[in-house]
Amino acid sequence: MPTISDRMQAMPASPIRKLVPFADAAKARGTHIYHLNIGQPDIETPAEWWQAIDNAQLKVLEYSHSQGIAPLRKSISDYYKRLDYFIRPDDVIVTTGASEALNFIFAACMNPDDEVIIPEPFYANYNGFAIASNVKVVPITTHIEDDFALPDIKAFEKLITPRTKAIMICNPGNPTGVVYQLEALEKLKQIVLKYDLYLIADEVYREFVYDGEKHASVLGMDSLEENVIVVDSVSKRFSACGARIGCVISRNAEVMGAIMKMAQARLSPPTLGQLGAQAAYQLPPSYYEGVNREYNIRRDFLKQALDAIPGVLCPEVNGAFYAMVRLPVEDTEQFCQWMLESFEYKGATVMMAPAAGFYATPGLGSDEVRLAYVLNTEDLAKAMECLAEGIKAYQAVRAESTAG
Amino acid sequence: MPTISDRMQAMPASPIRKLVPFADAAKARGTHIYHLNIGQPDIETPAEWWQAIDNAQLKVLEYSHSQGIAPLRKSISDYYKRLDYFIRPDDVIVTTGASEALNFIFAACMNPDDEVIIPEPFYANYNGFAIASNVKVVPITTHIEDDFALPDIKAFEKLITPRTKAIMICNPGNPTGVVYQLEALEKLKQIVLKYDLYLIADEVYREFVYDGEKHASVLGMDSLEENVIVVDSVSKRFSACGARIGCVISRNAEVMGAIMKMAQARLSPPTLGQLGAQAAYQLPPSYYEGVNREYNIRRDFLKQALDAIPGVLCPEVNGAFYAMVRLPVEDTEQFCQWMLESFEYKGATVMMAPAAGFYATPGLGSDEVRLAYVLNTEDLAKAMECLAEGIKAYQAVRAESTAG
Incomplete structure (x- = not known):
C-alpha cells in the first residue's frame, strides 16, 4: 500500500x-x-447579496475570469478608496476564501524550508497552509498578561535566520482580538525593510475594531509597496462565510504575477459568490x-x-x-x-x-x-x-x- | 525586494x-x-440546480461541513450506485472543483521530488498543481497516429524510478478525447500493484463517452482499493463550471484522512454550489x-x-x-x-x-x-x-x- x-x-x-x-x-x-x-x-447576509444573485438570472453557471470578475475587483478598489487606501482593481486577485489566498501566498513567496515568523497564538490553519507548501512557521510568543501585544524588535531579530522570508500578522487578531496600531506596524516596517522580508497581513477582521478606534492597514504604510501582501475576505465582513470569496492584494507585480499563474491553474473562484460580494461591497458605511x-x-x-x-x-x-x-x-x-x-x-x-x-x-x-x-x-x-x-x-x- | x-x-x-x-x-x-x-x-445548467438554491431560502450564508454537506455526499454515493460502483458517502470529500481535489491529492500523497507518470498530451494545469506541491511530472508520450492509445507496460516500466509514486490518467481524456477501456485499465492495474503506486484517475468527463459505449471507472477494479483515487466534478456534467464543486473519492482511509486535514484547514467548499449539485445529482438518467x-x-x-x-x-x-x-x-x-x-x-x-x-x-x-x-x-x-x-x-x- x-x-x-x-x-x-x-x-x-x-x-x-x-x-x-x-x-x-x-x-x-x-x-x-x-x-x-x-x-x-x-x-444575516445582506439582502443585497441575495438580490444580486437573483438579478443576474444566469442560465449557464460559467467559469469567471481567473483574477475575479472585473466589477467585483472595481468594488473592492472603491471600498479601499473610502478607507483612504489607493488600490487599483489590478492589485486585487479574487480567491476562494482567505484560505486559498494564504495557500497562494505561501507557495508563491516561499521555497520549501523557508521560514515565516508569526506571533502566537495564531489562527491554527496558518500551520496547515504552511505545511502544504513545506514552509516552516516560526512562532514569536505573545502573552495574555500583556494583552497579547506585539513583541519588540529585538525579540523578532533573535528569530531571524537566512531562511526567514516573511513576517505574518493577523490584525485584528484571531484568536486574540488584539489590534496592532501604527506604533506596532512601524516596528514591523523597520524589520521587514532591514531584512528584506515580505509582510503578510491577514486583515479579514478590519471592520471589527471597537470603541470608535480606526484600523490601520499595512496598505497605508509608505516604502513597503514591494513587501506588503494583504489577505482579505467577505466571510466575516458580510456574514457570508459559505460564499468562499476572499482576495490577495499587493502592489508587488512579481508576486501578483506568480499568484496569477496559480489562479489560472485552478480556473476561477465561485461565480455566484462573486456576484453577491460585488453588491455587498457597494453597501454604504x-x-x-x-x-x-x-x-x-x-x-x-x-x-x-x-x-x-x-x-x-x-x-x-x-x-x-x-x-x-x-x-x-x-x-x-x-x-x-x-x-x-x-x-x-x-x-x-x-x-x-x-x-x-x-x-x-x-x-x-x-x-x-x-x-x-x-x-x-x-x-x-x-x-x-x-x-x-x-x-x-x-x-x-x-x-x-x-x-x- | x-x-x-x-x-x-x-x-x-x-x-x-x-x-x-x-x-x-x-x-x-x-x-x-x-x-x-x-x-x-x-x-444550460439544469433548472433543478437553481430551484434548489431558491428553495433553501438561506438567511445566513454559513460555512458547510469541511467534508461537504451530508445530503450531497449521499447523492454522489447514489449516483455511483446507479453506475454499479459501491461508494459510501464517507468515501467522498467534496472539494472546490476538481482543481482543489488535484491539489489535495498531490500534497497528500507525494513528497517534494516524488514523481507522477502522466500520459501526454495532458491537461496543462496538472503541471501547475504538481509544481505547487514540488512534485515532478514524468510524461509518457502518446501519439495522434495511434489515436492517443495508452502505451504498453514496458514503456511505463522504463520510466519508473524509486521516486515514482503514482500514475495519473484522465479518462475520458482532456485534451485528446481518448477513452481507456478495460484492457488499458488492466495494464495500469498490473503496474500499480507491481510497483505499489497510487492510480489517480480524473474522470470528470465520465458521462461523455459516445456511440453508446460504456465508461469503465477505475472504481470498478478489484484489488485496487488502496491504490485508486478518483477526481470528479459537476462542472461539465451539469454545465456548472462556475460552481466550483468537485470531489475526491477513495477507499484508502489513510489518504482520505490526510486530505480531510487539508479540507478542514480551508474550512469548506462553497455552500450554494453544494445545494445546486445535490439537486443535480438526483436528476434521472x-x-x-x-x-x-x-x-x-x-x-x-x-x-x-x-x-x-x-x-x-x-x-x-x-x-x-x-x-x-x-x-x-x-x-x-x-x-x-x-x-x-x-x-x-x-x-x-x-x-x-x-x-x-x-x-x-x-x-x-x-x-x-x-x-x-x-x-x-x-x-x-x-x-x-x-x-x-x-x-x-x-x-x-x-x-x-x-x-x-
Whole structure:
C-alpha cells in the first residue's frame, strides 16, 4: 500500500474540530449547545447579496475570469478608496476564501524550508497552509498578561535566520482580538525593510475594531509597496462565510504575477459568490457601522460577564470577535470535552476552542480557551451563566477526584 | 525586494490563456470569436440546480461541513450506485472543483521530488498543481497516429524510478478525447500493484463517452482499493463550471484522512454550489442521455468537418468534448495568434488552444491544436468554415513570405 506524504503525517488535525464528535453526541442527547467555538456569525447576509444573485438570472453557471470578475475587483478598489487606501482593481486577485489566498501566498513567496515568523497564538490553519507548501512557521510568543501585544524588535531579530522570508500578522487578531496600531506596524516596517522580508497581513477582521478606534492597514504604510501582501475576505465582513470569496492584494507585480499563474491553474473562484460580494461591497458605511455596533455590544457584554466569573482572566479585546481567556482549570482540552460529555445546565452547554492548538510552542495555552462572540447578547448571557456553572461543577469534580 | 519562490518561477503561464489579449483586441475591433479554446459548455445548467438554491431560502450564508454537506455526499454515493460502483458517502470529500481535489491529492500523497507518470498530451494545469506541491511530472508520450492509445507496460516500466509514486490518467481524456477501456485499465492495474503506486484517475468527463459505449471507472477494479483515487466534478456534467464543486473519492482511509486535514484547514467548499449539485445529482438518467446525445452529434459533426479540410488530421475521438487535431501549419502557436490578430471571415474568427502547452516534452505538438466542441452544430459549422478559410489564407501568406 503506497504511503501518504511526510507533510500530511506532520500536519495536526484541526484543534477546533476535534471536539465535534462530542458535540454531536451531546446534541443527540437533546442538549442545546452554545457555539462559541467557531467564527460563524449569526448576522444575516445582506439582502443585497441575495438580490444580486437573483438579478443576474444566469442560465449557464460559467467559469469567471481567473483574477475575479472585473466589477467585483472595481468594488473592492472603491471600498479601499473610502478607507483612504489607493488600490487599483489590478492589485486585487479574487480567491476562494482567505484560505486559498494564504495557500497562494505561501507557495508563491516561499521555497520549501523557508521560514515565516508569526506571533502566537495564531489562527491554527496558518500551520496547515504552511505545511502544504513545506514552509516552516516560526512562532514569536505573545502573552495574555500583556494583552497579547506585539513583541519588540529585538525579540523578532533573535528569530531571524537566512531562511526567514516573511513576517505574518493577523490584525485584528484571531484568536486574540488584539489590534496592532501604527506604533506596532512601524516596528514591523523597520524589520521587514532591514531584512528584506515580505509582510503578510491577514486583515479579514478590519471592520471589527471597537470603541470608535480606526484600523490601520499595512496598505497605508509608505516604502513597503514591494513587501506588503494583504489577505482579505467577505466571510466575516458580510456574514457570508459559505460564499468562499476572499482576495490577495499587493502592489508587488512579481508576486501578483506568480499568484496569477496559480489562479489560472485552478480556473476561477465561485461565480455566484462573486456576484453577491460585488453588491455587498457597494453597501454604504452605515452597514459597517451597524454590524460594528452590534459586535461592540457583544464584546462589552462578554468581557463584563467573564470578569465576573471567579478565576477567569479576560484580557483587553479591541477587535475581531474572539477573546483568548484564561480559565481556572489545568487543561482546557479536558475541560472543553467534559463540558460537552458530562455537563449541562438548564438543558444546555457551551462549546469552546481549547487554546493549545493556537500555539506552535508545545505546552503553551493549556489553561486558555478561545471564545467567539458570534451570538446575540441574550444567548451570550445564557452561555456565560452556563460556563460559570460548568467551571464550578468541574472544580468540584476535580477536587473530589484529587481528594479520593 | 524579496524574491518569489523557485517553484513559481518554474511554473509556465497557462498556454490557453496566453492568447486572451489577442482575442480581446479582436473583439474590440468587432470581430466575432468562436471559442473552441476552452471547455466552457453552452448547455444550460439544469433548472433543478437553481430551484434548489431558491428553495433553501438561506438567511445566513454559513460555512458547510469541511467534508461537504451530508445530503450531497449521499447523492454522489447514489449516483455511483446507479453506475454499479459501491461508494459510501464517507468515501467522498467534496472539494472546490476538481482543481482543489488535484491539489489535495498531490500534497497528500507525494513528497517534494516524488514523481507522477502522466500520459501526454495532458491537461496543462496538472503541471501547475504538481509544481505547487514540488512534485515532478514524468510524461509518457502518446501519439495522434495511434489515436492517443495508452502505451504498453514496458514503456511505463522504463520510466519508473524509486521516486515514482503514482500514475495519473484522465479518462475520458482532456485534451485528446481518448477513452481507456478495460484492457488499458488492466495494464495500469498490473503496474500499480507491481510497483505499489497510487492510480489517480480524473474522470470528470465520465458521462461523455459516445456511440453508446460504456465508461469503465477505475472504481470498478478489484484489488485496487488502496491504490485508486478518483477526481470528479459537476462542472461539465451539469454545465456548472462556475460552481466550483468537485470531489475526491477513495477507499484508502489513510489518504482520505490526510486530505480531510487539508479540507478542514480551508474550512469548506462553497455552500450554494453544494445545494445546486445535490439537486443535480438526483436528476434521472434521461438528463445524462440528453446531454450525451447532443455532444455525440457535435462530435460527429466536428470530425466530419475536419476530415473535409485538406491536410487536417483528426484522430478517433470517443469521449470528453475535445479533439487534438493536426493542422497543415508548422507552428500552431503562431497560427492561432494569426487567426485572432490578422484574419476574419464573414466577420468572425476561431480561437483554438495550441497543443504544445499540453505536452511536457519540448517540441511535441507544435502542429496540433485542441478544439473544444462546446458550441451547437450551427455555430460549429460556421467555425469550421472559418477555420478552413483561415488555413487556406495562412498557407498563402506563408508561401508568399517564403517566396519573398
